[in-house]
Amino acid sequence: MRFAIISVTKEGQKLASDMELVLRNDPTVIKVDLFHKNVKDTVSNLFNDYDCWVAIMATGIMVRIICPIIKSKLKDPAVLVVAENKKHVISLLSGHMGGGNKFSIKIAGVIGAVPVITTATDLNGKMGIDALANQYWFDVKQPQLIKAVNQLIAENGKVDLHLPSRFRFLENHPLVTRSYCIHIWEKSFIRASLPGKEFENELDLYPKRIVAGLGSKKGVAGEQVFFAIRSALQHLHLPLERLDALATVDLKKDEEGIIDAASKSDLPLEIVTLNEISDFKHVDCTPSKLVQREFGVQGVSEPVSLIRAGESSRLILKKTAYNGVTVAIAVSTN
Template sequence: MKFAIISVTSEGRKLSEQILSNLKNDPTVIEVDVFHKNVKNTLNTKFHDYDCWIGIMATGIMVRSICPLVKSKTDDPAVLVAGENSKHVISLLSGHGGGANHLAVKLAGIIGAIPVLTTATDLQGKMGIDTIAYQYWLETNNTFLVKKMNQHLTEDGKIDLYLPPNFRFLENHPLINRSYQIHSWDELFIRASLAGEDLDLFPKRMVAGVGSKKGVTEEQVFFAIRSALQHLHIPSDRLDALATAEIKKDEDGIKLAAVKAGLPLEIVSLEEIKGLNHPECTPSNLVEQEFGIQGVSEPAALISAGTQSRLILRRTAFNGVTVAVAVRTN
């Protein structure tokens, strides 16, 4: 995710630096920038450049500043507001679809605050349709039906949820079991049904890129993939493929881990990696010196995920194995 932190006072600025220091060590954070003062001008020019805005200021300042910029549930970034005394973090905008509720809890844990959530489904311990879409990288555009279904959940109703094979892991999710009647089917997308109306949720293509030292074992690679996905709170079933560079195509550990995970292994050529110019890639000096390419796991994930893909987990190392995860956004 791409975070922006903005403050207005000297104490707020200190808190911004504390948050920045923590987020930089989070592999799910791809970019984080800090701004100070000039709130309206900064938001006017950069509001939709980030996935989440953290305002260290009075809620009223943030509300007045973002009002002209708000578009829709599907387009707006998450917006959080925290007091400079670190006592509360408010989920202000895009609580479900933008992940503000989840991120408010995350930020509260960083600064020792109490998260403030106001969405009815969360207050009742239910998992809204748009929360499922956010957590598992699903796409839907029918915001009216999302609202109708979430309202039904808050009134203690249940919704029929049809799961394809690679999403059967949701059958054991306690919040989903409380809110949905689970069915299995063989389509490639999830369907939520209420009173004859269907809402389809289409998975965005998700790929884990894998690099490694020579001679790694199947167990090392599989452990690394599983550990990496824990940062995203998703199982390996959610992946569509593993990918690696052609220089690693003969690594038995990577090939056997793909078989164990039940995923295709896609090989990305060196020419494709050399031709990739993606702002989210972090070059590896070691790989560049030895093979003349910027890296393995990040570019392999991005290329295999497809055009207009983005990293959701930057390169992370686990005992001789590196893993990065990318999703296609279009």
């Protein structure tokens, strides 16, 4: 995720710096930038460059600034307001689809505050369809039905949710089972069905492609690679079944540990050539001096994950080392 933290006072600026130190060590945080004062121009000009804005200031200031620039709950970034005394973190905008509610919990944990969440489904211990889409990286095809689905759930109704067998893990998610009647079907996408006319009340979710890129030392065991993959996914609160593929560089295509982990994961292992990596440029990639020295390319796990996730992909977990194995995870944005 990409965070922008903006402050207006000296005390707020200090709090912003403290937040930055913690967030930069979070593997799910790809970028964090600090801004001070000039709030209207900064937010207006850079609003959609970040996934989440953390405003350390009065709520009214941010309300007045964002009102003219917000466009859609499907596209607008999350906006949080943090009290300067570190007591509360308010999820102000894009609580579900933009991840504002979960970001408010994250930031509250960083500074020891109480998250303030006001969405009805969350208050009733349920999971809205847009929150489900955000958590598991699903693309919503009929967004006009989100309100109706969430309203029924908030009023203690249950929505029929048809899942491909690969997503059976959702049957064990307590918030999902409180909100939906689960059905397994043979199609590759997810469908939420409301009572009423067929087709007119069906909301479809299509899984975005998620790829874990792997790098490793020579001779690493399959168990180590498999542990690294599972550990990386835990940072994202995703199960192994949500991955679409593993990827590595051609120099590692015969590495038994990686092959064994792919077999155990029941996932395809996709190979990226050194030439592909050499020609690849992406703002999310962090160059590795060691890899550059040994192989002549900027890195392995990050570029291979982005390349195999597809065009317009982005990192959701930056390269993270686990006992001789490096993992990065990317998702397609198409």
